[in-house]
Structure formats: C-alpha cells, structure tokens
Amino acid sequence: MADRIFPPGLDAASFDSAINALKRELGEDKVFDTELDRNTYIDPYALGDGLDHAASAALAPTSVEEVQAIVRLANEHKLPVWPVARGKNLGYGGASPVLAGSAVLDMTRMNQILDVDERYAYATLEPGVGFYQFHEHLTNNDIPLWMSVPANGWGSVIGNALERGIGYTPYGDNTTKLCGLEVVTPTGEIVRTGMGAMEGNKSWAHYPYSFGPSWDQMFVQSNLGVVTKANMWMMPEPEMTAHAQVNLPEMEDIKWAMDILADLRLRGIIEHNVVFGNYLHDASAFTTRADWYEGEGPIPDEIAEKIQETYNVGWWTFHLSLFGDGGVVEAKQKIVNEAFEPRLGKKLEWRHWQKGQPREPFSIAVGVPMVLPLNVVNWMGGRGGHIGFSPILPPSGELAYDAFLRRKRRFEEAGLDYYSSFTVGHRHIANVNMILYNRDDADMVSRARNLFTQMIKDAREEGYGEYRTHIDFMQPVADTYDYNNHALKRLNETVKDALDPNGVIAPGKSGVWPARLREGRE
Template identity: 35%
Template sequence: MASKYIALPKGISEQTFDAAVRDFSRVLGDESVLTAPERLAPYIKTMMPVPDSEHTLSAALMATTVEQIQKILAICNKYKIPIWTISTGKNLGYGSAAPAERGQVVLDLKRMNRILEVDKDLAYALVEPGVTYQQLYDYIKERNLGLWLSVPAPSAIAGPTGNTLDRGVGYTPYGEHFLFACGMEVVLANGDVLRTGMGSLPNSNTWQVFKWGYGPYLDGIFTQSNYGIVTKFGFWLMPAPSAYRPFVIRYQNEEDIEEIVEIMRPLRINGVIPNAVVIAHALYEAPVIARRSDYVTGPGSISDVAVRKLVKDHNLGIWNVYAALYGTEEQIALNWKIVTQAFGKSGRGQILTQQDVGDDPAFAYRAALMRGDMNLQEFSLYNWRGGGGSMWFAPVSQARGSETLKQMSLTKQILAKHGLDYSGEFIVGMRDMHHIVDVLYDKTDPAQEKAAYQCFDELLTVFSAQGYGTYRVNSAFMDKVASTYGPVQRQVHKTLKKALDPNGILAPGKSGIR
C-alpha cells in the first residue's frame, strides 16, 4: 500500500509520522508543514552523482521563532524523528537543501531572516539564519554604514550563517569566515538555548566583540556538526577602506604555480596582500567567457592543446592570480611597489590592473568578490558541460609551490582518467591553501554520473592516503571523509553527539556524525 508521504523517516511508521505531523501543525500551522510532493520538490534536487531518492525528505517545516524550534525538537524527541536544518538551502555542490539521509524532516529557517543589529562603530552584525548576503548588503548600503561584507562566490542567495557554519570562505581580508565569527545562539536537542562566549552572561554588552567568554570555547563544535541549531549568529564586518586596488597576474604555464605560491606566501604572511588570494586555472575562468563545445567534441576530458587555444582566444592565463590592496592611497602605493617588484623579477607573470583590462568580465567578477559585492557569475561553471552535475572537491594544501603543483597534477590525472575536466582554483590563506575543484558532469547521462562518482571517490581515497585532508564535502561522501580523519576523532564526535543529542534527532549523518 502506497504511503501518503513521498518518504518516511527510517524506522518510523506512517501512523507514527501522522501523529508527528499533526503535532508539528499545531505548533506551526498547516501551511508551514509541507508534505505534498509539489511543495517538497525544491528540497529534493541535488547535483551529486547518486539518485535523488536517497536524499528525499519526508516533510519540511517552516519555523520563524526560537520558541517554535524548541517545540519542534520536543516533538522530534517524542517520536524519534530525525530533522535536518537548513538556513537558505543554497549549499550548491555540497548537497543543496536535501537531507543527508532519506526520510529526514527538513527544518527550513529561511523565514527567520531578521537583521537584529549592525553596529557601525564596532563593525559587527547579529543576524538570524535566514538572512542572505544580499539582504544584509542592501541594509548596509541603504543606511550608508560604510561596512563591507566578505562573501562566497554565490553571494546574493547564500547567507552568512550557513556559509560560516560549513566553514566557507570569501575573498576580502575577512575571507576566513569562521575566524571572524563572534557569538552564537544555539538551540540544543533538549530545547535549552545556549549563547556562546560573552552571550551567556546576563545583560552582556560584549557578545559580538569578544569571542572567548570564560571556560572552554564552544563555538567551533557547532560548525560542520549536528550538535545544535544556530538561531542567532554574530560576526565582524570590514570597515570600507578609503582606497582599493584589485589586480590580476597572468601566467602561461601550469608549472608556474610553484613560482606564484613561493612569491605570494611571504606577501600574505606579512600582510602586504591582506585578502584571500585566488589562483584560478584557465578552465575555472573559461565558463564566464567561453563554451566547452567550442573546444571539445566527443567523450573524454579537454586536451591541453584545446586549453591553450582557449587561453589564446580569450586572453587568459593558464593561471590567473587575483588579489587586491586596501587602505589609504599612500599605503597602496607602497605595497604596490613591493608586489610589482616581487612578481616582476622573473618576467613570467603579466601584472594588470582595472585600467589595463578594461571591461574584461572575468576580472570584473573577481574585483566584485574582493570588495564583497553581490555576484552570481560563478554559476556559469554549471553551463560549461551542462547536465546539472557538480561536486566540490576541497583538499587543503600547504602554501608551498611544490605541494600546490603536486595537488594540481594529481587532480588532473584522476579527472582525465574518468573523462572529466580540471576546473580548479587555489585560495591562498596565510599558511594554507584551499584547493577548490568543481567536478562537473552531466547528471542526465548515466555513464557520466557513474564516472563522476568513481572519480570523486578516487580523489578522496588518493588524496587522504597522501596526507591531504578534505575540509568540506557534499552529503553523499560525508562518511568517507570523516573516516579519513581516524577513529579517535570520530569517537570524540560520537561522544559529544550522545551527550548533547541522546535520541540522535539532529541531522543524523552530518559530517559522518550519528
């Protein structure tokens, strides 16, 4: 007999779920408890190479207050219903809005979208989880507050809470987002409300200015975890500088990545270049200005010869290094001299500013990101091959040229083995580099879907065996990545889970934690 629900939570009967849905409706109202297939469709589609049925939800709940969330968790504990929380649901390439396991209920917090405070003098914000970067950007601009955001590539539709909790990054000097987080409100599985840091002190007025509070620092355990539901999130904003100079340095050989990193590392460590620098491969840049079909016919990955032609046709570098200088005109003039001297010694790189490149769309896109402007241009990546398949492969590298070249070469080799292209970039921290590769494939083609799954699995296996950890991954591969970090860490995660969520109702499977 067919169920009236498109899926049911694991081990939960339809009769039990009926009772839970009735209780949810009493808390939220019928219109905020979604069970009809057509209303659940936006939560189901993923870009991962697995059947969407494996990540089909049973219902979606649209909460708007902390009190509602507390009541929802009481119901989940009563019936042992697993619940998967999303903020804006735009975690594209990492699982989107779908739950990690079939049948979980999605708790959608996008209606909790109040901007609670923005302090101009102390440069911080306090927001609810449904607030988007676009919403906060508009708020700041309308009030002429003189503050900049740091945003990920899909800036306008994503939000600071979800992005930071999954340890996302941006491209300004505040690009390591969790580093600039300050104070969370968290609803625990038992309904208790925890305010981290200084927020636990009654009448505190320093919640968003001092991160640590007293005793063990707890904020970190609520990132990439399932230990609580963050309902308020504080973070620091960057005062708008009086001057800003974005630039790009184009290199024409893949081996040049060694020189780029060796020059860049001391400039980043010493703060000469203060922002999160991007070293983008030509195929990461290409979708903004070119089509894959113009350079590739038939199966297999794009050839080096075709990449060379693409670079020549569109005046790209094989590597395109995007960075910026911030501050006063005097500061920028001094640091610009240091940068140009450092990168000009070998004569390999071509250093270009806004004035040099004119209306180049690739440069305009990167310049916007490095000043925290709203931009969705990175989604052009999905048009490169077409078919709606995308997974972000995200291993970490030391900021050493040799390590970077090794990672790029190894990634290209594995992708080519499975007929896929290398669309990658390195985001340069001070001592580390995030190696971000979009594994693009046609999800409508079963052969490509199979190849993409095998390719991604091999990438994770090979890289972890060589000591390269993945810092973020889609929900289909969370267990595999968690296992690469060893049994002791997994046991600690499990112990925390059991203590904070004894019934295991919060997002089972998130980051491999159950």
C-alpha cells in the same frame, strides 16, 4: 519524484502523528509535506536522482521559540530534522539531508537583521539573512561596512560561516568572524556562547570567548544544535583598493608563483584568500563545452590554448587585491610589484577603487554578491551539476604542483575536464578540484562519483584531508580522520550522544551518527 519516505523507526502512522503535531504547534502554513514540497528540497546537482537523500517534509519556523517547539516535538516523535539556513549549499547537497526521511528545518523565514553597529563593525543576524538582502540593507542605509561574500551570493551569511565558507576580502575566513552564537540545543534549550552566556552582557559581539571552555566552533559543520542567531564581525570600508590580474602561461609556473603568494600572505601584504585557478574558470562561466569542443575525453591542449587567448588568461590565473588607506595600498603595491614583475617579465596592471565610487565592477573582491560563477554547471550540457573535492595542503609551490599533476591525471583517467584552483589562505592551500558533469548522462555521473571516491583515497595516502564535502561523501571523508584509531570520531560520538540522546539533529552530518542510528553505518 520523491515518494513518501520515512526515517528509521517511523512508519506512516507515527510519521503522520509527528507531522500533525507540528501543524498544530506551528500552523499548517509552516509545515510542508506534499510531493511537490519534497521535490523542492532534492539536491539540484545530485550525482543521480537525489532520492537517496530525499526529505520527508520541511518545517519553516519564524522565531527561536518555534525552533524550540520543533526540536521538542522531534524528540517526542523521534523525527530527525536537518537544519539549513537558506538551503543554498549548492555543490554540497543543497538543502537535502544526509539521512533520507529527515524533515528539513528551513530557517529562510528567520531573516531579521537584528543589529548593525557601524562604530564597532559588527552585525547580529538570523540565519535566513542572505548576502543579497544584507548587501541591500548596507547600501540603502549608507553603512560603510563590507561583507565578505562567496562565489554563490544566494546563500546565507551565517550559514556560510557555519560551513567554513570563504570570501575574498581581508575578512574572508568567514567562520573566524563569528563572535557569539545563539543555539537551540538538541533538547530544546537556548544557549548563548561567548560573552552572551552572561545575561545582559554588553560585550557579546566584541570578544569571541567567555570564561571557561569556548563552544562556538562546536556548532560549525556539526549536528550538536541549531544556530538561531549570530554576531558577525565586518570589515570597515577602506579608503581605497587596488586590483591586478596575473596570468601564468605554463603549468609549472604554479611552483614559483605559489611560493611568492604564500610569503606575501604570511607577511600580511596580501590579506585576502587568493584563488589560483586554471583556464576553465572563465570559459565555463561564459560558455559551454560544446562551444569549444564536442569530442570524447578531456579538452585537448590546442583548445586550451584557444580558450586562454580568447579570455586573456594564462594556464593559471589569479587576482590580487590590496586594501587600506592610500599610502598603505601604494606601499603594498610596490612590494607586490617587486615580488612578481621580475619573474613575469612585465609590469602588473592595477585598477583602483576609491571610497565613494561604485563597487559593482569589482564584485566579490570588494564584498558585492554575485551568482555568475554558478554558470559552471552548464559546462557539460543537460541538467548540469558540480561537486568539489578540496583537500588542505601546506602553502608550498612544490607540493601544489605535485597535487596538481596527481589530480589532473585522475581527471584524465575519468575522461573529464580538469577544472581546479588553489585557494591560498593565511597558512594553507585549499585545492578545490571541481568536477563538472551532466546529470542526464548516467555514465558521466558514474565517472564523476568514482573520480571523487578515488581522490579521497589518494589524498589520504598523501597525508591530506578535505575540509568540507558533499552529503554523499561525508562518511568516507570523516573516516579518513583516523588518528589513534579514529579518536576524533569517538569523541564526536560521545558528545553527540550526551547532547542529543534521541539523535534528532542532523544525523550523519559530517559523518557523526547518534547511537540509535550508528549500527551498520561503517
């Protein structure tokens, strides 16, 4: 259970003074500081009990003015706050703060869909708007615009984009579809980025820059402000889509298949992020490990073969989607067939969706949220959890195969099942190595933690860095970005100290600490 814990510099009396001031300002129904409240914000997948990241309280504003009041009082009382959009950043720490004792600034109640412009294909949203809520709004109002949704549909549309999350339509690089933010700075001032910096500007959601420096990405994966609304570009509904599953029977097939995919992505034939995953993807979503094997060590090859046969998957499997007018889709389908079929030795089987048909059978490939992939946490039994190590690689089949062999060997050394995928972006690969564990098995948790730590070291030695990580590992991952004696880290700290002199906004986020808390963090 999460006992009362206070952030550095505050004792019980000064913390209570801060909480009482917040209750007077916001109302008691928006400030949560009981033991039950604190337990609610513990990471459900924590590598351990999660108490090393326990919050001291939670604050639930309903307006930007209340966010300003929270930030003002946080400065006055030196109370660090940890902003979350909906707190569903599962696998990365959930709603838990890096610094134990921080108060969670939970913006779930700020969930207004402020504008959806069908003609120009954008939406203006508050951070509490979730994928399911937004999908329902679009569907109920017959708005022919599609979201790009991640595997976990419980999360926030804006929150996912601010963490560089991805989806699987052509608009799947979600952070690049942000076009103008409204932000409460660490001193409580409201600033709008892009064209929104001009009062009454009519192009805020149309052009992502303004005049002079552009600051949107400064607030992505950062602790330099609290985003209270954002514009998001959306995908106009296409006339049709085509979908095919590609099974690769051999481990080595990743080499040639990845090179073909990278070429098709670069040329714009395939426009979405392609998840190139191993056989455990399907098995872990629908069954548990005990359904297949209860022995020690990683799953043996004969069990792997049985899983592949049962779910009609290869050692590697990926899904391709094509979008656009009918003639465009048909032309792209021909190009994809000519690229893959000679190597596969058989024809690709395509399923098609036409405008007006239900999209649900095609799920996240066409912007329909789901949560089925979260079933993977049940794979090892007990109170399950998952955490992903995801270094970025050039889109080379040879490099991907080499990374696969290295990571697979580390999983085997740790006695854990190798669950991995390579998400093929426009000019990169994100190698997502998913560690599945049972939180009730202390030895397994220890092995999972050691495996993650080892992979950080390995990737750095190979010249790769992770793009997004769990709160436990933000500091060691940030430390791998060491060019010119950690020049980027020093730049981040300089900006942090200038904008947030009291260090109250999310200290430790992405390895960036304010001056007053920096001592001893190395």
